[in-house]
Amino acid sequence: MEPDACESAEERSALALVTRTALERVGLEVSPQEALHPAAVEAAHVAQHVLRSGPPVPERLARLIGMLDRARADGKTAPAPELPWPTGLAVPGPHLQRSVARALKSIPGQNKGSGVPHGSVVAGWLEPEKDAARRAVTLLESAWPGAAAELRTVLVQIALLDGPAIDGFTDFTVHGAVFVRRERLTPDTNGLPGPVRFAEALVHEGAHTRCNAASVAARPFLRPVEGGGPIVATPLRLDPRPLTGLFQQMVVLARSVLLYGRLLADGTGAVGTKNALQARRDRLARSAVDAVATMTRHRDALTDHGTTVLEDAAQVAAQVRV
Numbered sequence: 001m002e003p004d005a006c007e008s009a010e011e012r013s014a015l016a017l018v019t020r021t022a023l024e025r026v027g028l029e030v031s032p033q034e035a036l037h038p039a040a041v042e043a044a045h046v047a048q049h050v051l052r053s054g055p056p057v058p059e060r061l062a063r064l065i066g067m068l069d070r071a072r073a074d075g076k077t078a079p080a081p082e083l084p085w086p087t088g089l090a091v092p093g094p095h096l097q098r099s100v101a102r103a104l105k106s107i108p109g110q111n112k113g114s115g116v117p118h119g120s121v122v123a124g125w126l127e128p129e130k131d132a133a134r135r136a137v138t139l140l141e142s143a144w145p146g147a148a149a150e151l152r153t154v155l156v157q158i159a160l161l162d163g164p165a166i167d168g169f170t171d172f173t174v175h176g177a178v179f180v181r182r183e184r185l186t187p188d189t190n191g192l193p194g195p196v197r198f199a200e201a202l203v204h205e206g207a208h209t210r211c212n213a214a215s216v217a218a219r220p221f222l223r224p225v226e227g228g229g230p231i232v233a234t235p236l237r238l239d240p241r242p243l244t245g246l247f248q249q250m251v252v253l254a255r256s257v258l259l260y261g262r263l264l265a266d267g268t269g270a271v272g273t274k275n276a277l278q279a280r281r282d283r284l285a286r287s288a289v290d291a292v293a294t295m296t297r298h299r300d301a302l303t304d305h306g307t308t309v310l311e312d313a314a315q316v317a318a319q320v321r322v
């Protein structure tokens with residue numbers, strides 16, 4: 001449950017090797033550094049799909065080459081880091097826009113309704129938003145250095161979302177990129193400042209990113225089952241989710257509870273009122289308790305590794321009396 005920058009770096013290297021191997025199978029090469037870019041990861045996913053469909057045809061190879069060229073160009077033309085991390089504040093790009101389109105399709109009822117605009121798009125960063133992001137990073141470095149160190153390792157791009165449909169998400173197809181709604185950079189009505197809200201968003205999406213990497217590159221959390229297993233209610237989504245979604249929500253919630261505990265201990269005067277921080281932690285803790293309870297009812301679906309994480313999450317949730 002605690003962040004681990006060393007393990008996350010090992011997982012990142014393992015996934016980069018998977019990306020390079022998938023592209024090499026269709027005759028394309030990328031460097032270890034290029035393989036970390038979310039656009040290159042997307043190209044590797046497309047390469048796997050191409051191979052499953054039969055021998056690669058020139059048209060599909062041309063598409064892959066174009067995707068890799070854009071990834072390389074993005075790496076060469078990216079501005080100097082806006083953050084004290086090697087993480088880019090992403091400009092809108094095709095791989096990010098395709099990811100948002102996929103996410104919108106997964107929202108129940110998103111394509112139905114009155115026709116009132118309710119989507120989300122990748123947006124550019126404004127200077128005040130960049131400043132709020134830098135303050136969020138400074139906050140994390142101070143309050144939770146371990147989480148900051150892991151996030152430095154797992155986050156390659158932070159994409160800003162404009163529109164009400166999606167608050168934030170990750171997508172393994174563009175692993176290394178995380179998406180956060182731009183309103184998370186501004187204060188909320190309960191008194192939480194923008195940098196605090198954005199720090200929570202980074203911990204949240206970073207936990208998803210780490211879970212995705214660990215489940216593929218290290219040890220899986222859930223046992224393989226036919227048909228994907230049961231669909232269950234989860235604290236953070238209205239629609240029922242598979243167990244892997246519940247498991248990741250449990251991890252996200254427990255880490256978010258830990259974050260607010262660190263912020264409360266770090267000195268609340270600099271980051272917001274104690275009452276607002278306490279209220280947010282308590283709300284997250286209630287959701288964490290629900291997630292742990294539901295996951296416990298399905299603990300037979302977990303590997304030994306997954307069971308250890310469940311027990312750690314239960315300890316975090318139990319420490320907060322709500």
